[in-house]
Amino acid sequence: MPKTKVKSKAKPSRSSEASKAGSEAVDDYLKTIFQLSGREERQVASTEIAVQLAISGASATNMLQKLAATEPPMVLYRKHHGVKLARAGRKRALEIIRHHRLLETFLHQVLDYPWDEVHQEAERLEHFISERFEERIAAKLGHPEFDPHGHAIPALDGSLPGQDLQSLAQLGPGQSAKVVSVSDKDPAMLRYLAAQGIRPGVRLTLGEQLPFKGSWQIRIGRSTTPTLLSDSLAAAILVART
Structure with a gap:
């Protein structure tokens, strides 16, 4: 009797092993890697991504391995060496x-x-x-x-x-700079900044850092009345010296 050929199961394609590039989860990973890598496009640790996305380290590692296995690859990943965006991943993140x-x-x-x-x-x-x-x-x-x-x-x-930017907290006392951007992650912080009149385009002058309180005195625009900002707020405001 002729032998019956048994068809072997087709291996899943590399691209099918990972989520599609347009999925929400993948988009969030790519955007997070882009933002964490900064202008210098440094390697980003999986633990940093896990903290940013509020997920477990194992979940982050699993997704990064999948994104590295797509065709074309979305990320360049080696365990214990961190991750960078590949060309396709950078394009999608942007x-x-x-x-x-x-x-x-x-x-x-x-x-x-x-x-x-x-x-x-x-x-x-x-x-x-x-x-x-x-x-x-x-x-x-x-x-x-x-x-x-x-x-x-x-x-x-x-x-x-x-853009050559630095945080407000990096200025020296008495130095002034124009606000370029502020973090958009915390609605309460944005409401506070708006109430103080701090928005992109406004000039700030850094005063003294108050001892033991983690706060800075700043002057807004031409005002001579000091306003208090915490260290975390000062770090969330990016400025340009002009």
Whole structure:
């Protein structure tokens, strides 16, 4: 009798082993790696990603291994050596960041959302808008370069302007600088800064650091009345010396 050929099970493709590049979880990983790696594009430890995304270290490692196994790879990962974005991962991260910051700007300028509410709304929407919708938003807004918090919006080609920034806390006493951007992660912090009149474009002068209290005296604009900012607030404000 002729032998019956037994078909071997096809191995899953490398790309099928990982989530698709457009999924929410993958987008969040890529965006987090991009933000943690900074301008110097340093290697990012899986533990840093786990802390940022509030997940276990094992979950972070598992996802990074999957992202490294896609075709083309989204990340370059070696266990115990950290992770960097591959070309495809960097491209996708910048697309999502562009979506996010355009949405924040649209919500703030067109729908009158306060700047402390736009981040969470944009987090929910950024994964789902089409490229056509993104371009319509950009055109409606006049192709803005910065979002309400002062963060640069990536151009269509993924480029970002080079900015020489430092935190307010890094200034010396008596030095002044212009606010360029503020962290958008904490709504309560944004409400406090707005109440003090601290926004991108405002000039701040650093005064003395108060002993034992972890606070700084600052002057806002031309005001001679000092305002107190905590160390964490001063670190969340990025400025440029001009």
